[in-house]
Amino acid sequence: MAEPIRKIIIAGGGTAGWMTAAALRTSLAQDVEILLIESEDIGTIGVGEATIPTIRLFNEHVGIDERSFIRATEATFKLGIEFQGWGHEGNRYFHPFGDYGGTHEGLAAHQIWRRLNLAGDHTPLEAYSVGTQMAYAGKFFPPNPDPRSPMHDYSYAFHFDAGLYARFLRQHCEQRGVRRLNAKIANVNLRGEDGYIDSLTLDDGRVETADLFIDCTGFRALLLGGALGVPFVDWSHYLPVDRAWAVPTAKAASPAIMPFTRSTAHEAGWQWRIPLQHRTGNGHVFSSSHISEQAALDTLMQNLDAPPLKDPMLIRFKTGHRQRFWEKNCVAVGLATGFLEPLESTSINFIQNAAIRLLELFPAKEIDPYLRDEYNLRNQASYDYVRDFIIAHYCLNSREGELWRHCANMPIPDDLQWKLELYRRRGEVLIRKFDHFHEPSWISIYHGHGLRAAAYDPLADRIPLETLSALMQRRREGIQRVVAQVPFHAEFIAKHCPSESFMKAGV
Secondary structure, eight states: OOOOOOEEEEEOOHHHHHHHHHHHHHHSOTTSEEEEEEOTTSOOOOOOOBOOTHHHHHHHHTTOOHHHHHHHTTOEEEOEEEEESOSSTTOEEEEESSOSSOOBTTBOHHHHHHHHHHTTOOOOGGGGOHHHHHHHTTBOOOOOSOTTSTTSSOOOEEEOOHHHHHHHHHHHHHTTTOEEEEOOEEEEEEOTTTOOEEEEEETTSOEEEOSEEEEOOGGGOIIIIIISOOOEEEOTTTOOOOEEEEEEEOOOSSSOOOSSEEEEEETTEEEEEEEOSSOEEEEEEEOTTTSOHHHHHHHHHHTOSSOBSSOOEEEEOOOEEESOSEETTEEEOGGGTEEOOGGGSOHHHHHHHHHHHHHHTOOOSSOOHHHHHHHHHHHHHHHHHHHHHHHHHHHTOOOOSHHHHHHHHSOOOHHHHHHHHHHHHHOOOOOOTTOSSOHHHHHHHHHHTTOOOSSOOGGGGGSOHHHHHHHHHHHHHHHHHHHHHSOBHHHHHHHHOOOHHHHHHTO
16 A cells, blocks of 8 residues: 655745645545644735635635634625626626526526527626626625525625735645745755755755655745746737736715625736725726836726725736646645636635645545646646636627737637637527636627627527517526625625624624
């Protein structure tokens, strides 16, 4: 029998390090030692303040109580993302975490909508999304697990303070036996016979050995990129944005705390707005080839809706990933693996997936190359499909401006071109295994950017038009009743999960 792994070192803390520690500690035997090494002198990149619904599964998996998590991280609820100015000037659409109604006699809701639309019914597709309508009304209530309920067809995620989340997870992990060292890594020591990592020398002279190393050292990729030399695959030709200014602001008096992230397109990039219980996160992601850093900062500061709480921070990055995510006895997680702009809030989901996949393919002390290669294949697929999902936001646009024209005319990956053509022809939505987003998400992006199917599923013609029209009217009316009854987002937080700062503010 293969000798099991007895000790794991996680190099680096932050969200990536502590999420990984939480996942490993939950699933591995207690006699497996987990040591996390981080330096309080090294800052973290706190852009991961918005998430997608799978974060709830992760928190549940590692044993985190949702209300305690919300209070500790100043979290708010997120029903999706609002896009302003994407596609064309003045455009507004919503990417909800949920579908547009259940199937009817095997017909997808968007196929029914397209048949009615071509017959002259101009009701917006968003009218059939309970998550969208609730978000635009500024309301929130958890979905009903009963599939017959009009409150069933949506989900939710969170906005939270990433630094507070890492602190919360650290406490959670240390209570369960994860050991932490506050130190810098001075050197990564490799074994002479096979080039595997043998140990880490710390800045105080200590040497820590392990069987498996997790690289959570951020953009530096100190272990995977530095010591093991795994090269970086540059995707700037697909996604040319390479900078972000970030700044927190005080909570705006108006609008109220909205249950969604907002993304607003600008001349050479886009601006995020993420509402938390104690403040609002803001940032401007842009291409330095199309706008200067100062002009990009001016754009951000001129479009804030409340006073800044600190000086803006500039983050420089390159879009892409390490050629391999697992090399020898080192697995990278988080920014050490690569970076895709936070347009669809996938950074934390990448961390979650990396940690869970490592557990699914967890090795013995002697690394099985089949497990390693399968891990790399799955993570490569995830990166590819999220990349393509983000590219779709850019390549479908018809905005003015050098960046936008470049993105509208650039060559795109073959698989994305195939997906777009399938939808353009008959509304078929192609979902690949290991895609982070499901059918309704792709539909929302296609539809929001003005891409319409030339035809609908011909099986829709077997049902009388008036029957489909009545069905969809009942769905709209059901959604309207739900939205009228549920509380406002801030009211729900105040009643169920307010943070201390929220209560002190008397919201």
